[in-house]
Amino acid sequence: MKITRQARRQAKALFRLCFDGEALDPGRVRRIVAALFDQKPRGYLSIAHRLRQLVAHQVSEKTFSIESAVPLPDQGASLFAALEARYGSALDKRYSVQPALIGGIRIRKGSTVWDGSISQKLQTLEATIG
Missing domain, CATH: 1.10.10 (Arc Repressor Mutant, subunit A)
Structure with missing residues (x-):
């Protein structure tokens, strides 16, 4: 349009x-x-x-999403608190358990993604080798 x-x-x-x-x-x-x-x-x-x-x-941009491979003890509350302290209050917070990550966590804030999961590291390694 x-x-x-x-x-x-x-x-x-x-x-x-x-x-x-x-x-x-x-x-x-x-x-x-x-x-x-x-x-x-x-x-x-x-x-x-x-x-x-x-x-x-x-x-x-004001939506925070946390995905972890295993359930976190506080359902990500401490991570949400750290994100809000740094970036301001969130309109929406989403927490989910994704076993496909194998290990680690993935945090999203709008279009920014911090991926510390094992599956992402394996994909990066595969792209480097292949």
């Missing part, structure tokens, strides 16, 4: 209004989108599409 510069600017301005201080406020997002669809300014579908992209990116 082609989007004009003006629609991008309007979407960015609306995105800035979605924040309550430092955090994204879901209630404000809903009200802004409702007002956008009520007023229907020129190019409102493009604006809504870009606004959705911006909100989705922000939500993914």
